[in-house]
Amino acid sequence: xxxxxxxxxxxxxxxxxxxxxxxxxxxxxxxxxxWYVQYPNQGLQLLLKYLSGxxxxxxxxGFEAEFNKSQTSFHLRKPSVHISDTAEYxxxxxxxDDKIIFGKGTRxxxxx
Amino acid sequence: xxxxSQHPSRVICKSGxxxxxxxxxxxxxxxxxxxxxxxxxxxxxxxxxxxxGSKATYEQxxxxxxxxxxxxxxxxxxxxxxxxxxxDSSFYICSAQSGGVSYNEQFFGPGTRLTVL
Numbered sequence: 359x360x361x362x363x364x365x366x367x368x369x370x371x372x373x374x375x376x377x378x379x380x381x382x383x384x385x386x387x388x389x390x391x392x393w394y395v396q397y398p399n400q401g402l403q404l405l406l407k408y409l410s411g412x413x414x415x416x417x418x419x420g421f422e423a424e425f426n427k428s429q430t431s432f433h434l435r436k437p438s439v440h441i442s443d444t445a446e447y448x449x450x451x452x453x454x455d456d457k458i459i460f461g462k463g464t465r466x467x468x469x470x
Numbered sequence: 471x472x473x474x475s476q477h478p479s480r481v482i483c484k485s486g487x488x489x490x491x492x493x494x495x496x497x498x499x500x501x502x503x504x505x506x507x508x509x510x511x512x513x514x515x516x517x518x519x520x521x522x523g524s525k526a527t528y529e530q531x532x533x534x535x536x537x538x539x540x541x542x543x544x545x546x547x548x549x550x551x552x553x554x555x556x557x558d559s560s561f562y563i564c565s566a567q568s569g570g571v572s573y574n575e576q577f578f579g580p581g582t583r584l585t586v587l
Binding site for chain 1: 476502504511512513514515516519563565567574575576578579580581583
């Protein structure tokens with residue numbers, strides 16, 4: 359069975375500082391990995407995804423993530439955050455049956 | 471990109487009534503749609519998977535008689551919460567997938583907030 363662990367429930371970061379949101383997964387098969395963002399009272403928006411190929415994935419809004427198979431991690435990074443990045447971020451995993459399993463989410467607080 | 475809509479965005483109903491939520495893929499045909507629920511400050515939990523023209527597959531612990539899912543066309547799936555109770559209050563999100571032999575991205579709707587009084 360697959361599972362996703364987001365190690366931090368909340369991450370406070372000063373504006374213009376870098377941020378890393380951590381995600382570890384477990385799966386017995388090859389997986390697809392995702393990061394989604396959810397703004398208050400809204401649905402999910404895909405930030406980026408890893409399907410295959412290059413382990414460094416670039417997404418929207420200046421975010422990127424690196425797939426590390428040996429550490430079973432898929433951490434999300436941004437070099438300089440803005441107030442508008444305040445949101446809930448979900449790491450997710452899917453395999454060939456297309457079911458997406460979500461982590462519990464990390465709330466990113468941008469401090470002025 | 472592909473757009474998925476949900477209607478209504480918010481609904482408040484009395485306990486014991488039924489509520490229907492619609493999920494539409496606006497610019498693509500969705501062979502598969504997924505329904506999730508999200509409790510406050512928690513993650514999304516998959517409730518069921520529906521394929522056009524066939525019965526939905528429910529996840530363990532989800533009551534199929536309470537959460538009726540219909541996927542009658544390639545652009546529309548509906549979730550009906552029957553005899554709703556306050557514990558059914560939640561944020562319901564659908565996603566749609568176009569299908570195919572290789573990986574197909576799921577596109578998420580904006581969600582429907584259900585409040586049962």
